[in-house]
Amino acid sequence: MVKIEAGNGDFDSLKVLAEKCLANYTLQKSNFKTKSKMKDFVAFFAVESGQKIGFISGYGEGQSMHIWLFGVMETKRRMGIGEALLAEFESFAKQKGYVEITTMTFNKYRGKLILSIKSGFDITGYKFLESKNNYGIELTKKIV
Numbered sequence: 001m002v003k004i005e006a007g008n009g010d011f012d013s014l015k016v017l018a019e020k021c022l023a024n025y026t027l028q029k030s031n032f033k034t035k036s037k038m039k040d041f042v043a044f045f046a047v048e049s050g051q052k053i054g055f056i057s058g059y060g061e062g063q064s065m066h067i068w069l070f071g072v073m074e075t076k077r078r079m080g081i082g083e084a085l086l087a088e089f090e091s092f093a094k095q096k097g098y099v100e101i102t103t104m105t106f107n108k109y110r111g112k113l114i115l116s117i118k119s120g121f122d123i124t125g126y127k128f129l130e131s132k133n134n135y136g137i138e139l140t141k142k143i144v
Contacts, residue, residue: 053081
């Protein structure tokens with residue numbers, strides 16, 4: 001059975017899991033420190049038999065709660081874990097009074113894009129990110 005647990009300041013767990021779940025991704029401690037100081041920063045972990053197998057993290061920005069990082073280990077995908085993490089994140093955002101959830105993804109993360117759309121997110125834009133040399137797909141879900 002999978003449980004969702006909070007673990008806000010756990011850089012090491014987030015780093016290990018993000019780098020396992022996200023293709024060609026390296027989580028820098030300086031980036032984590034910046035994000036973790038943002039309003040209402042939160043991280044949730046999906047835990048199965050004592051092992052962390054997925055995560056979602058984000059922070060508040062105006063009236064939006066933004067998903068910063070989100071992933072599930074490849075062998076555990078398509079089992080409802082991503083949906084459970086999104087539901088926990090949405091519940092947290094509603095509890096804090098946010099009116100929408102925003103996120104950004106890329107074509108290489110098609111699973112996240114499809115899951116987001118199935119979960120009620122709309123594609124609201126795209127922009128070229130020089131740091132990634134790629135287009136980011138912006139998504140938004142109204143939660144009120």
